[in-house]
Amino acid sequence: MDYKTTVGIEIHCELKTNTKMFSHGTNGYGNTANSNITAIDLGYPGTLPILNRGAILLALRAALVLNCEINQQMYFDRKNYFYPDLPKGYQITQARTPIGIHGYVEIEVDGKPKKIGIHDIHIEEDTAKSAHSATSSLLDFNRAGVPLIEIVTEPDMNSPYEAMAYVEKLRELLLYADISDCKMEEGSMRCDVNVSVSKTEKLGTRTEIKNIGSISAIGLAIEKEVEHQIVVYEQGGTIQEETRRFDEKAQKTILMRVKETGNDYRYFPEPDIPMLVLTNEEIESVKKEIPVLPNERRKKYHEKGVSEINSNKLIQNRDLSDFLLTAPEELNLVLASNILLGDTLAYLNKNRKKITNTKLSMKKLTDVVKRLEEGSLTSKILKEIFNDLLETDLSIDEVIKNHGITQVNDTDSLNQVVKKVLLENQASVDDYHAGKERALKYLMGQIMKETKGGANPVLVNKLLIEELTK
């Protein structure tokens, strides 16, 4: 029998709040060292924690997004240990009454859905940041006390791929629900992975790989750790409970420390914070505030015939996806998504803008799509006038006029143009009759050129075919 891989993941996410979890200090990333601090954050004698309502509501939102049961009566606990980045000598966390339990995240494995169980999600505070040199370490307390949620899965993943899919999915959910900005490179999302292998139903001894830096590294780290463990077992060895880290350069996991028996962490209930109660009304109102999540958006795109590629691109470009939430039901999402992900996205990226900072209103977009569908606007003209649509308040008609383009809808004058073009391009006419479809496109283009793009393409097409089949 082969070895079965089992993976559980613990993720710490910083919440997107203005201030810290237990103080009114600013939650700011990248500011001058030790400039966002209060007496509480430094663990000064006599200080007591306060509770940040914003952080609690975001943690509640996270628990709801991850389909958790909510603990409506919560305590906090102190996790006591000594380390210079831990100002009070304890971290305030939730050991006994995590805000959410028994949740799940749904991922896709080989095209089939799989639920990854969430054991619990709890609120805690971040530690200070330390920078090390050979002789000393320097402490910056800006991060000390920043609100965190820790999300702990069940050991439900069985491959590096599943682990990566879970983290990606979780990240997408937390981003979309505006809970965290989930930047692994800035440390606002940090990932610890527990890995074990076993030939039997009984789980093997697990090792923990701490603080992996990216989603792809998570996959690699698990793969390498599984290889490592199998080699140890095959050589008759045993795996110890230990903490390892993943060295991306060396492409292997490296032992950090063997786990102590837990004696060094001492827990007891935090006496400075009375019971925190979440009412049904509060939970309901938080539910209502949750933005439309990716799965629901994907479902809609799928129903409206948007390609999977575009659908994924929209989800990746939250700004555009949000913009589409305001679309009227009848809007052709295929055309709309093409416009948004094509010229619009290029423009936004180039100008570092958000769609909401342009003049492209939903009404304008709807109008554009409608005209494209009717054929009263060509994609060529659209390209020409696009910048003006994004940058001015003018209507589509006004923009077209400003570009010196007049739409020709008059059958008589168009017929004359068609006849003229056919006369001048006998070779293409012959090609068409010989069955070369491309010739038709060429002729169309010539006609549009002649009318400076002003011709109604649907009408031109109709007249052209009539004339050719005469």
Next chain:
Amino acid sequence: MSNYLDLSILELNTLLKEGKVTPLMLVEEAFRRIEKDPEINAFITLNKEEAIKEAKALEGMEVDNVLFGIPVAVKDNILTKDLRTTCASHILDNFIPIYDATVVSKLKEKHLIIIGKTNMDEFAMGSTSRTSYFGAPKNPWNKTKITGGSSGGSAASVASRMVPLALGTDTGGSIRQPASYCGLVGMKPTYGRVSRYGLVAFGSSLDAIGPMSRNVYENALLLNVIEGQDDHDLTSSYHEIEDYTRFIGQDIKGMKVALPNYFMSDVVSPSIKEKIEETVSLLQKLGVTVERVDIDYIENAVTLYQIIAMGEASSNLARFDGVRYGHSVDDAKEVEELYLRTREEGFGDEVKRRIMVGSYLLSGENAKVYYDKAMQIRDDMKKSFEKCFEKYDFIIGPTTCTTAYDLAQDTDDPMRSFLDDVLVIPVNMAGLPGLNLPIGFSREHMPIGLHIIGKAFDEARMYQFASFLEKELNLKLDPKGEE
């Protein structure tokens, strides 16, 4: 030489209003008294320069409240901005707070003048104030005796009439027990009544700040100032602000009082029991019903206290690590060495013992065996108090088992500091208010106190009861008068 500080606060208030006395005169008199009797060792740090400055600033201002311009002493575990706060520990002996405790802000708002920071047991751990890094304060009634503790300096400063009022703190009797040993009124208010913000935590779920004074009325006046909900302390209660003097003077006839059998058991010395019996007779004469009762679990209070207070203390004192403030060894090669040596040098024996035991109690499985169990019994004990209060207005008993003993006695017994507080600790466990009222003297003429325990948030009635009794007893409580 003036002796204004022997007058009552109401008398002083009249004189201040009439302009016959100035805050500066009171402040200078306070320092004169302190400097005249340095042996008492009531203060760790004096606030002389600032106090005089403040007193001068008050001149010409309207006397807008009864405590305006009154000198007050503050225990040295309560933070005072820019005024050294040491907790009587080497580890904080250079610590300058960058903010005021909420109670200190309240004193300043009402223009009381902080005279200095009072001596105490190191981090309030002790029952004699002998664990102070700055040496023990001495009992103004007899300088060979302890003041009790941990608020021994506060007690000594008021008992010797250096100041009329002081703030103490009480985690397991540390206001009431020294008040008893020194012949004062000391109130530990209901847990949550007074904000703990800026009190250096010892046992967070037990700690309370409270007033110490020469008499009941003045005690109530100080509680009026310091009480109230505070956004900086989530455990501070939302009870309405009240005037604690409002029932003072009303008759106590018809009240019902419980006297637990445990409080009259063999743990208490015969001479104290005798005094309690006398007081019971007096109460009965005044029309108060006194009945013997049993309150479950109160005899377990010391064990509970050791687990909870030491557990919490081990956590609360972890922050004194030589990194951000306080004593710190300069030549540590790595962080662990910094911790180990800073804390070895910085803490005294009593504190070390308690945080070692506390750390042990919270480690691994012990947390369940000891801490969880203690929290369960604590709940049971609170409920048995509540049951008693269904029938009685107050619970009374002696505050201490003996009177203040010799400074040299039992210095090596680690249990002594807990056993001294055996009668007062149950009140902290249940979060109830408790008050010491002097009721007489021993043969050696050392004060004896009555412990009055009230229902949660019933301080105003306790003051009524205590004040009525105080008037009946009419004791001479100034040790100077005895010399």
Next chain:
Amino acid sequence: MENKLSREEVLHVARLARIQISDEKTLEKYQYQLKKLLDEIDKIKEVKNYDEDFLIAPVDHEAKPTKDETQEEITFQDVKKNAPHTKGNFIEVPVMIHE
């Protein structure tokens, strides 16, 4: 029963509390003193609890969370007043070694 803890037991709890014990006399004193305290504490095992309810702190009200707004920040100048070792805008500590 022995009326003192072993040296190792004392050193273990001292280590948990991050307190060094440099001299033998103190260590020996603690062997007896801590034993005496722990014996008293052990009495909790014989106490029967009435029910499973527990009390963390004697507070009847719920925690009231406050607004997510910056308030009461301090500066590094404030911190420097009490910090034993600083370097630039940082607090400095000796080398941190992962256990």
